[in-house]
Amino acid sequence: MEVAPRYRMINPExxxxxxxxxxxxxxLLDGLRSKAASGGSLLKFATGNTSAPDFxxxxxxxxxxLDxxxxxxxxxxxxxxxxIPDCCNGKEGATIEAPSCKLRYEIYRFYHPSADELTPPSNDPATTKGKDGNNTRNIIIIIVSAVVGFVILIIFISIFLRTRKFKEKFEGNFSDNGPYDNNRNLILSSLAPYVHINNGGFYNTSIGQDLNQVYALALCRGDSPxxxxxxxxxxATSQSIMTQCPYQKEAFTWGDKEPPCLVRYADHSVSGILDLPPVLVEYVGNLTDLVKSNLTEFHQTWVSLMDGLVKEVSMGSSSLKFTTKKAKFNTFQKIYALMQCTPDLSLGDCDVCLRQSVAESQACCLRTIGGNVQRANCYFGWALSPFYSPHTDASPSVSTTRPQINSTVDNYNGMSTFQKYDSLVQS
Incomplete structure (x- = not known):
């Protein structure tokens, strides 16, 4: 059993x-814990709800x-x-994950309603015995229980995976195969070829009209090789967000690739708009004894490094707001850090986004060996070992050449494509 968790805070209110x-x-959690733990080898899972303050x-x-x-x-x-008291006290929602278990709570229903009606089997089907000793009846019970358990397991594995990597706003849904669905699929499927690292790795576009208009952007992390x-x-991230957020009108994710990249879409313009919630916070490991012996020096070095990074990234250009740095805090160890804002943010908004992320990482994860904070507008990561490309320790250069925009994407009906240099609107 592994219980060293990483946590994400989905609802920061x-x-x-x-x-x-x-x-x-x-x-609520005590009751759900007891219910899940008593499940058999087919399912250790429970959902539920209860009345909370303020109606x-x-x-x-x-x-x-299951092991x-x-x-x-x-x-x-x-x-x-x-x-929970360390990471999320007083928050309306949070998810905490460990390799062997997870929990999540919110003030809105985030799982399928049918989950509340299901009860995990308390005993393994193989041990079920009828009182009358009828072997045929036992076999039927075993088969039925196994089939039902398998179906339940598949359903909730799907639910579990759906909530693992994606931060969703849940501000309205759309219907299958409707205009918004089609526009979203089209725009996300078209993003990748238009993101170029020599121009900051950022691309911003929209498609459709009126209520069916979809806005999307992509940003590669600055250390993309x-x-x-x-x-x-x-x-890959665009495909994942379409699968994992099948009906949400607005969502974002930094994905699972290394280095990661941001993909975001919404039913309203997000260009240049700071959007602090929701947020994903992850951390790993515990500080070594070598660091614990001098926590004061470690904390001072950490805070000074992050403050300098925030200032440098915020003052970046309209093409690239990205920096990495490292700082030595004892003879043997260094702190490595990386920060990035979407380049459409103003200096002030980038500063706010990163400082909020630093504060949350400091509150939850300063006794760990690394972590990251992911938002729709900025990314912050740090560790006690290198986790980004070495060449990025010097601020990467950005081409000042006017980008060439392939006109094939612009030919989609009702689509407007814009970057920091261009605005092409279809009639």
């Missing part, structure tokens, strides 16, 4: 009645990997629930 909310949350409803979901025993599942969920790597990342 603060609750108004902290003590009452925490009491309701503890009660709200609090929804929860917990799950353990855990009842005691191990209970301990894993109890351990990560114990991290080549156009091919950048394009492949945007292509």
């Amino acid at each position: 603060n609750v108004t009645s902290l003590d009452q909310f925490n009491q309701v949350l503890r009660s 709200k409803t609090l929804y929860g979901l917990v799950q353990c990997t 855990l025993s009842e005691l191990q599942c209970n301990d894993c969920l109890d351990t990560i629930a114990g991290r 080549s156009n091919e790597s950048c394009n492949n990342c945007v292509k």
Whole structure:
């Protein structure tokens, strides 16, 4: 069993009645933990909801990997629930993940309603015995239970994976195969070839009209080694966000590639607009004894490094706001850090985005060996070992040549394509 978690905070809004909310949350999670832990080898999963302060409803979901025993599942969920005061106290929603278990709670329903009606099997089907000893009846029970359990497992594995990597605003849905759906698929499928690292790795575009207009952007992290790597990342991330956010009108993700890239779409213009929530915070490991022996020096070096990075990135150009730096804090170890804003942000908005991310990382993860904070407008990562391309320690240069825009994308009906240099509007 592994319980060293990484966590994401999906809903950064603060609750108004902290003590009452925490009491309701503890009660909900305790009940779900017990229910999931008592599940058999087919499913260790539970969802539920309860009344929360201010006439709200609090929804929860917990799950353990199937290899855990009842005691191990209970301990894993109890351990990560114990991290809530450190990372997410007073927040209306959060997700905490460990390799062996996860939990999530929100003030809106984020899972399929049918999940509340399902109960994990408390015993393995193979051990089910009829009181009358009828072998035929036992076989039927085993087969039916196995089939039902398998179907339930597939459903909730899908739900679990859907919530792992994507931050969604849940501000309205759209219908399958409707105009918005078609426009979203078209624009996201067309992003990758138009993102070029020699021009900052940023591309901003829109398609459609009126209520069916879709806005989208892509940004490759500044340490992307080549156009091919950048394009492949945007292509894979665009496909993933269409799959994992099938009906949301607005979503973003930095994806799973290394180095990652940002893909974002919405039903309204997002160009140059700072959007702090939602946020993904991840961290790994614990500080080594070598660092713990001098925490004061480590903290001072960390804070000074991040402050300098924020200032440098914020003052970047309208083509590129990206910097990496490293700082030595003892004879043997260094802190490595990377920051980036979407280049359409103003100096002030970039500063706010990054400082908020630094504050959240400092609040949750300063006793770890690294982490990152991902937003729709900025990215911040740090570690005690190199995690970005070495050539990026010197600020990368950006071509000042006017980009050549391939006209094939602009030929789509109702699509307007714009970058920092151009605005091409179709009639």
